[in-house]
Every structure is written in C-alpha cells, then in structure tokens.
Amino acid sequence: LEGMMLFGAFIAVAVTWWTGDPWLGLLAGVALGALLGGLHALLSITVRADQIVSATAINLLALGITAALIPSIWGQPGVSPGVDRIQALHPPAISDLPYLGPVIRDLNVLDYLGFLLAPIGFYVLYRTPWGMRVRACGESPEAAASAGVNVIRARYVAVILSGSLAALGGVYLSLTQVGLFQRGMTDGRGFIALAAMIFGKWRPIPIMAACLLLGFADAFQFRAQAVGLPLPHDLLLALPYLVALFALTTFIGRATAPAAIGRAYVKE
Structure with a gap:
C-alpha cells in the first residue's frame, strides 16, 4: 500500500506538470497503481513469492525511484514544483448551510468518491456473484475452485483493483492536499x-x-x-x-x- 500510494502521488504530479491537467494526472496515477498491482499479483500469485517480501520490495522501490527521479525531472532535490490541484466543488445549495456548509464546501470529488467507495465495496463484495467469488477465494480457494471459480483470475483482478485504489490515495495526497510531490510524502x-x-x-x-x-x-x-x-x-x-x-x-x-x-x- 505504501509504495503504491507513493508511486501514484509521484506520477500524478509528474503528468500534471507535463500536461497542465490534474485529471490526466489522476488517471495516470490510477493506471500506474493497476500496473503495480499486476506486478504484485504476478509475484505473489503466479511466482508464489512471499507476499510480505514482494510488498516490501515495492515499498523500497517506490522510495528509491521517486527520490531519484525528482532531481532528474525537476532539477531540484526532494520536492517538485507546484502544480494545479483538483479543486473543491463548492456546491452552492450546501455551502451556505450553517455549521454543515463550512465543512462540505471545501470537499472535492475525491472526498465524495471516498465516502461512496465503502458502501459500493460492501455491495459488490456481499451482494454480487463476483464479490462472493472473491471472498470465497480468500477463505477457501480449493473449495471455490471445486465450484468452478477461476481462483487465479479472481485474485489477479482483486489485487489489481486494490493497487488502483491505493494509488488513488496517493493521488489524493499530492493533487488535492498540497499540489506537489515531496520525497516520502506518504509518510x-x-x-x-x-x-x-x-x-x-x-x-x-x-x-x-x-x-x-x-x-x-x-x-x-x-x-x-x-x-x-x-x-x-x-x-x-x-x-x-x-x-x-x-x-x-x-x-x-x-x-x-x-x-x-x-x-x-x-x-x-
């Protein structure tokens, strides 16, 4: 999680700096998270490497690669220049409400998405056939396989989705909170x-x-x-x-x- 967040935060700022569009940066961060999730899945599911070892490797790679690329891209150590951020929505019907308005008016689309992901995740995992298959693969993959579930595919999809969501967390840090990338900013x-x-x-x-x-x-x-x-x-x-x-x-x-x-x- 830590490494995928850090990579997501970095590539989101880099793409935003190159293109001037934070939404392209967001997409790039999520896409890189999916790729890293696929790498983690390859190592832990196909190669059957120890999951803690492969996760630690991704974390260490993220720290080293992002720190090395900052001066290579921006010519200064430790921190990138500022970039355009994903702005708050400021919904007029809600922003003027007493007490609640000052809290909600500074929220951006990723804040609302974060609140929605929990009920969506609950529905998908506990109310859909795909979610039940994924849960079965985590509880008893042998039993799931005997019922006709493709355990390898289900686990790959789950790990890739988790990589995308982890990277989205990093994108949130860099493109909504501060508008730049700093070495080890996931902290x-x-x-x-x-x-x-x-x-x-x-x-x-x-x-x-x-x-x-x-x-x-x-x-x-x-x-x-x-x-x-x-x-x-x-x-x-x-x-x-x-x-x-x-x-x-x-x-x-x-x-x-x-x-x-x-x-x-x-x-x-």
Whole structure:
C-alpha cells in the first residue's frame, strides 16, 4: 500500500506538470497503481513469492525511484514544483448551510468518491456473484475452485483493483492536499491504512469508520500545532501512528482475517 500510494502521488504530479491537467494526472496515477498491482499479483500469485517480501520490495522501490527521479525531472532535490490541484466543488445549495456548509464546501470529488467507495465495496463484495467469488477465494480457494471459480483470475483482478485504489490515495495526497510531490510524502499512511483494514475486520463499512478515526487523529495534530496547543511537537506528529498502534494491539486478536490470506493457491 505504501509504495503504491507513493508511486501514484509521484506520477500524478509528474503528468500534471507535463500536461497542465490534474485529471490526466489522476488517471495516470490510477493506471500506474493497476500496473503495480499486476506486478504484485504476478509475484505473489503466479511466482508464489512471499507476499510480505514482494510488498516490501515495492515499498523500497517506490522510495528509491521517486527520490531519484525528482532531481532528474525537476532539477531540484526532494520536492517538485507546484502544480494545479483538483479543486473543491463548492456546491452552492450546501455551502451556505450553517455549521454543515463550512465543512462540505471545501470537499472535492475525491472526498465524495471516498465516502461512496465503502458502501459500493460492501455491495459488490456481499451482494454480487463476483464479490462472493472473491471472498470465497480468500477463505477457501480449493473449495471455490471445486465450484468452478477461476481462483487465479479472481485474485489477479482483486489485487489489481486494490493497487488502483491505493494509488488513488496517493493521488489524493499530492493533487488535492498540497499540489506537489515531496520525497516520502506518504509518510507511513499506507501502513496506517493497513491498520485501518485490520481495525475494521476486513469489512468495508467498519474500515471506513476506522479510517475516519485515524484521519481525525492526523487532522488533529495539524490543527493542534496551528492553534499552539501546549503539547510536545513530536508527540503531536506521532499521534496518528500511536492511535493506529493502539488499534492494532487492542483489536488484532479480535479481527478474523480471511482464512487463506497470505497463502499461495496451487492449482491441482
């Protein structure tokens, strides 16, 4: 997740800088995420490499390649020039509402998409034949295969989609929050997303709730620094990670992962 987010953030800014169009940057980021998801699927499903090793390799590649390309493309180390961002929608009917308006008026299309993805993901995974097949491939691939499911294809599609969504998270950081790319700008958020998945017990709606909680902790540390809250600076910076660590240590024993998670499927 971390590496795919970082690659997505980088290529989105690079394409936006070249074309001047942040929407093309968004598409490029999502497409690269799909390619990286395909690479991860190739290594972990076809080659049957250890999934943790292949994921770590992608994370390290992302850190090294993006850091090396920044000075090669923009001639300056560590950070890119500013680019056009994806702008907030400012819906007139809602922006003027008391209390709610100031919160909603600065949201952009990716914010709304993020809220929609959880119920859409729930419906797809729990109410459609394809989603049930994917879940079966995660619980018992042998049983799914005996029922006629193409386990390899289902897993490939799932990993490629997850790569696209992870890269979309990186695009959100670079093209809506800051309008540039900075070395290592994901700053561990991919691992926080992994913690949210475990905290949410692999279910879309609880995962969204976990993301909102961890996002609140992340936003709180920025707001606390802005208003001069008398707390140590390092403690505020560590707050999102402390909340994620607390969630993991508290709930990881209660979270039931898919039975076949991390296990390669060998077609008989």
